Amino acid sequence: MLAKLAGFRLPITSYALQAMVTEPLKPALDTVVLSPGTGAYVSQSDKGEMVIGASLDLFPSYAQRGSFAVLQGIVAATLALFPSFSRLRLLRQWAGIVDVVHDSSPIIGPTPVPGLYINCGWGTGGFKAIPAGGWTLAHVLATGRNHELAEPFQLGRFITGRLIDEAAAAGSRTDDAAHMPVVRIARRERVRLRRHHSPHPAGPCGKRCDLGRIPLLS
Ligand SMILES: Cc1cc2nc3c(=O)[nH]c(=O)nc-3n(C[C@H](O)[C@H](O)[C@H](O)COP(=O)(O)OP(=O)(O)OC[C@H]3O[C@@H](n4cnc5c(N)ncnc54)[C@H](O)[C@@H]3O)c2cc1C
Numbered sequence: 001m002l003a004k005l006a007g008f009r010l011p012i013t014s015y016a017l018q019a020m021v022t023e024p025l026k027p028a029l030d031t032v033v034l035s036p037g038t039g040a041y042v043s044q045s046d047k048g049e050m051v052i053g054a055s056l057d058l059f060p061s062y063a064q065r066g067s068f069a070v071l072q073g074i075v076a077a078t079l080a081l082f083p084s085f086s087r088l089r090l091l092r093q094w095a096g097i098v099d100v101v102h103d104s105s106p107i108i109g110p111t112p113v114p115g116l117y118i119n120c121g122w123g124t125g126g127f128k129a130i131p132a133g134g135w136t137l138a139h140v141l142a143t144g145r146n147h148e149l150a151e152p153f154q155l156g157r158f159i160t161g162r163l164i165d166e167a168a169a170a171g172s173r174t175d176d177a178a179h180m181p182v183v184r185i186a187r188r189e190r191v192r193l194r195r196h197h198s199p200h201p202a203g204p205c206g207k208r209c210d211l212g213r214i215p216l217l218s
Helices: 002-006 068-081 083-087 123-143 174-179 181-190
Strands: 012-022 041-044 050-057 090-101 107-110 117-120
Touching (some): 012 068, 107 123, 117 123
Antiparallel strands (some): 012 090, 107 117
């Protein structure tokens, strides 16, 4: 929405990602277990609840509920890992909204609008990666230059096609990716951006914000 107000488009789709917890148990699991094959992951909280999650609800949504069919799939995948959990009752379930980019990688840095910077598209992995995200965004704000770690994560990659395929690292299942509409939209999205000549090319650092020719929407 912010990008639209500013006159450009971000290649982001918002999906619900569900999580759920069971009734509490005595300590039974002292690590996080993740199945790359199904996407299911389980850990035990300090209170004893099993915290469970897995794949995205694969339709764009801002509803913080998630669908029952996906919940069933997550539970089935968890029971494939831990059949004895079938005797547990779920105490609660919810969904949060995650911003997914076509290559499952964040966008960190300047936008086509001088002085407007973004740090988004973290998808399902934003907690663990944000210290590096914050550090590299602070670097570009302070110096006007991208941090070398953030260089590949520029918005311009959706124009040049130099995408970073981190789907496997993000734990995305390959069959999910095949059915994910956003993956098929990716190539079309690139041509929606249009050339723009900013009347205010200088950013806060007094330098022109060069995005590799990312244009604004007209
Ligand atoms: C169930 C679940 C489990 C997850 N598990 C993990 C995990 O184990 N490890 C991990 O690394 N990541 C995990 N994530 C992903 C992580 O939560 C996200 O990647 C991270 O929160 C993204 O941070 P963000 O700041 O980009 O966006 P958000 O955390 O979504 O923050 C965006 C903020 O903007 C606000 N906002 C939106 N629109 C407006 C507006 N118009 N005006 C003002 N404010 C607005 C929202 O209210 C929100 O507070 C999980 C996510 C979910 C939902």
